[in-house]
Amino acid sequence: MSVALKLDNVTKTFTQNGKTIAAVDDLSLDIQPGEFFTFVGASGCGKTTTLRMIAGLETVSSGKILFDDQDVTNVTTQKRGIGMVFQDIALFPFMSIRDNIGYPLKVAGMPKSQIAQKVEAAADLLSITDKLSMRPTQLSGGQQQRVAIGRAIVKEPKILLLDEPLSALDARLRTEMRTEILRLHRRINATIVYVTHDQVEAMTMSSRVAIMEAGRAAQVDTPRQVFRAPRYESVATFIGTPAMNVWDMQVTGKAGQPVLQGGGMTVALTREDAAALDGFRWVRMGVRPAALKIVPQDEADFSAVLHLREPLGFEDECHLETADGTDIKLVGRVPDTLVEGASLHIAVDRADYCIFHPDTGKALRHGLAPLTAA
Amino acid sequence: MANTNQAREGAWISAAIAPSLILLLIVAYLPILYALSLAFYDKSAFRPDMEWVGLANAEWLLAQKDFWAAMGRSVVFTLGTVGFQLAFGLFFGLLLNQAIAGRSVMRSLVILPYLLPTIVIGLVFRWILNPEFGVVNQLLLSSGLIDRPINFFGGIDAAMPSIIITTGWQYGSFAVLLILARLQSINPRLYEAARSCGAGTWRCFVDVTLPNLRTTLLLIALLRGIWMFNKFDLIWIITQGGPLQATETLPIYIYEIAFRDFDFGRAAAGCVAIFIILLLFSFIYFKFFNPTKEVEVNR
Numbered sequence: 141m142s143v144a145l146k147l148d149n150v151t152k153t154f155t156q157n158g159k160t161i162a163a164v165d166d167l168s169l170d171i172q173p174g175e176f177f178t179f180v181g182a183s184g185c186g187k188t189t190t191l192r193m194i195a196g197l198e199t200v201s202s203g204k205i206l207f208d209d210q211d212v213t214n215v216t217t218q219k220r221g222i223g224m225v226f227q228d229i230a231l232f233p234f235m236s237i238r239d240n241i242g243y244p245l246k247v248a249g250m251p252k253s254q255i256a257q258k259v260e261a262a263a264d265l266l267s268i269t270d271k272l273s274m275r276p277t278q279l280s281g282g283q284q285q286r287v288a289i290g291r292a293i294v295k296e297p298k299i300l301l302l303d304e305p306l307s308a309l310d311a312r313l314r315t316e317m318r319t320e321i322l323r324l325h326r327r328i329n330a331t332i333v334y335v336t337h338d339q340v341e342a343m344t345m346s347s348r349v350a351i352m353e354a355g356r357a358a359q360v361d362t363p364r365q366v367f368r369a370p371r372y373e374s375v376a377t378f379i380g381t382p383a384m385n386v387w388d389m390q391v392t393g394k395a396g397q398p399v400l401q402g403g404g405m406t407v408a409l410t411r412e413d414a415a416a417l418d419g420f421r422w423v424r425m426g427v428r429p430a431a432l433k434i435v436p437q438d439e440a441d442f443s444a445v446l447h448l449r450e451p452l453g454f455e456d457e458c459h460l461e462t463a464d465g466t467d468i469k470l471v472g473r474v475p476d477t478l479v480e481g482a483s484l485h486i487a488v489d490r491a492d493y494c495i496f497h498p499d500t501g502k503a504l505r506h507g508l509a510p511l512t513a514a
Numbered sequence: 515m516a517n518t519n520q521a522r523e524g525a526w527i528s529a530a531i532a533p534s535l536i537l538l539l540i541v542a543y544l545p546i547l548y549a550l551s552l553a554f555y556d557k558s559a560f561r562p563d564m565e566w567v568g569l570a571n572a573e574w575l576l577a578q579k580d581f582w583a584a585m586g587r588s589v590v591f592t593l594g595t596v597g598f599q600l601a602f603g604l605f606f607g608l609l610l611n612q613a614i615a616g617r618s619v620m621r622s623l624v625i626l627p628y629l630l631p632t633i634v635i636g637l638v639f640r641w642i643l644n645p646e647f648g649v650v651n652q653l654l655l656s657s658g659l660i661d662r663p664i665n666f667f668g669g670i671d672a673a674m675p676s677i678i679i680t681t682g683w684q685y686g687s688f689a690v691l692l693i694l695a696r697l698q699s700i701n702p703r704l705y706e707a708a709r710s711c712g713a714g715t716w717r718c719f720v721d722v723t724l725p726n727l728r729t730t731l732l733l734i735a736l737l738r739g740i741w742m743f744n745k746f747d748l749i750w751i752i753t754q755g756g757p758l759q760a761t762e763t764l765p766i767y768i769y770e771i772a773f774r775d776f777d778f779g780r781a782a783a784g785c786v787a788i789f790i791i792l793l794l795f796s797f798i799y800f801k802f803f804n805p806t807k808e809v810e811v812n813r
């Protein structure tokens with residue numbers, strides 16, 4: 141099967157006030173037909189720029205973009221046959237909802253009766269049938285969002301581009317729309333390229349995600365793999381709420397029997413870990429808050445003082461401080477009797493931790509499974 | 515209790531704005547009323563008295579062939595100048611909205627004609643369009659486009675188009691400014707959205723630019739329509755309504771009744787006619803185009 145969308149060493153530089161910055165820096169990836177592919181990352185990392193280059197709204201500084209193995213690098217937006225939903229929705233204010241949704245078909249010169257039929261179908265899919273004769277300003281944010289999606293899908297594009305389409309919505313509506321977009325994806329069978337800075341959206345919706353950092357993709361993987369086997373410390377701390385605990389650890393102990401010491405704890409290394417850490421004096425230890433457990437003293441890796449607990453509902457988020465002053469977080473079901481100031485004994489889940497390079501942040505070991513060569 | 519309080523407050527408000535209302539009445543409305551009332555009197559400039567004649571002035575006016583001819587010329591002049599200004603404004607507005615070299619300089623230059631006093635414009639255009647030594651004729655002659663100089667303001671056929679272009683040129687920059695301001699307030703995302711829907715440049719113009727400009731164009735048409743229908747100064751400066759009566763619009767015609775024939779009563783009847791026409795025009799405009807709603811900016 142051909143690749144639906146291929147970015148081939150794509151770079152985009154902007155020059156402002158004499159300074160040149162690379163908004164997207166030598167990005168290469170393949171997106172398969174029917175994928176729900178998400179670019180996620182902090183503000184300014186180049187997500188929108190990437191999407192705009194895919195749409196043809198921005199030229200590439202170098203590199204190539206291919207749709208279905210066809211080079212479209214120099215094809216204009218209107219000829220790329222994409223559907224796009226913009227972050228700020230951008231419905232045509234002077235047109236009715238019906239005309240907004242039908243616009244791509246009108247431009248394509250489709251007969252009126254056929255347009256009406258397709259618009260009805262799209263409106264039905266997005267449950268906005270009763271809004272068709274209204275103007276965009278008469279609709280709520282969520283409804284406008286649906287209209288924008290309707291306009292993007294009505295022509296049944298093979299590639300659908302969505303730039304933070306849910307960012308303007310309140311939390312409840314966002315969750316609702318998330319499900320609806322997923323359902324839509326299943327129905328329309330298009331390749332979706334989705335941009336968000338919300339890692340929850342990225343993790344819950346995508347078949348694969350690209351974690352963007354300063355114009356580069358730090359990791360391209362399935363959400364599960366990104367969560368369990370982050371390639372970099374930065375990826376590990378970006379994905380997951382609350383963020384992964386990371387602290388410095390010293391590699392010490394007898395030769396052939398190294399241990400990690402730091403954060404008030406000492407951990408014996410497995411043979412594989414020891415081999416991977418050979419030659420390091422310092423490493424960074426990463427443990428997800430949910431991989432920490434409150435245990436009886438004799439099973440504990442270290443002890444810590446409970447500073448604050450924030451109820452999340454089912455579980456609590458606990459702010460702890462270890463003996464050497466490292467702040468860490470633990471998420472789990474904690475007995476109600478534990479009050480702030482209590483001293484706790486904590487164990488690290490041996491199957492769920494990461495060890496990172498102290499300088500580059502590159503992952504050296506994952507507790508789950510050894511990382512395959514990067 | 516609350517009612518008396520409100521009533522007292524209302525009285526205070528009335529008392530507070532009364533002086534300015536009265537002033538406005540005296541300064542603005544009384545002279546207008548006086549002028550309009552003259553239409554029902556026989557009033558000569560040379561006699562202190564005036565005699566009530568009812569609709570006699572109006573009847574006289576409506577019976578004049580010259581009145582209807584002037585009315586026709588006014589319509590032509592208004593449509594011509596407003597059309598010219600819209601076209602001028604649209605062209606330069608769109609041009610200056612592009613990222614072209616020297617855009618900011620051009621933007622300041624385009625406002626210049628609007629800042630020039632009318633008398634200067636009148637004299638300058640008489641000069642450059644002069645049949646003997648005007649630069650336009652020189653250029654046309656030397657480029658071989660014409661072989662006899664055109665008498666722009668002096669020719670029966672050329673005078674009206676020439677005066678329309680001159681007036682349109684003077685006020686065109688006003689249209690450019692309004693249109694440019696509106697163009698710059700259009701969300702660029704709308705163009706991108708249109709392109710992502712498959713629209714090319716022309717469709718973008720028709721479906722994004724024009725609907726956004728609609729209210730601005732209507733506003734220019736209304737304001738400038740009224741203004742141009744009343745236009746007197748530039749025409750008077752350049753042609754005084756001539757040659758023969760080629761540029762004699764309603765205001766010029768009325769002026770001549772008042773200050774050549776010194777018949778203020780009949781002139782006032784002419785003013786009432788203009789007033790009624792413009793009233794009708796505005797009524798139609800507000801009734802059918804609903805400008806207050808249109809002017810709302812919704813993106």
Ligand SMILES: Nc1ncnc2c1ncn2[C@@H]1O[C@H](COP(=O)(O)OP(=O)(O)OP(=O)(O)O)[C@@H](O)[C@H]1O
Pocket residue numbers: 154155156161162163181182183184185186187188189190337
């Ligand atoms: N037209 C432009 N001119 C100059 N610099 C730009 C332009 N567009 C984007 N940039 C820069 O490129 C970088 C990436 O911008 P981009 O909009 O792609 O970020 P983003 O990941 O979408 O961020 P956000 O989450 O805030 O939307 C930023 O540093 C931005 O300042």
Ligand SMILES: [Mg+2]
Pocket residue numbers: 187188189
């Ligand atoms: Mg963005």
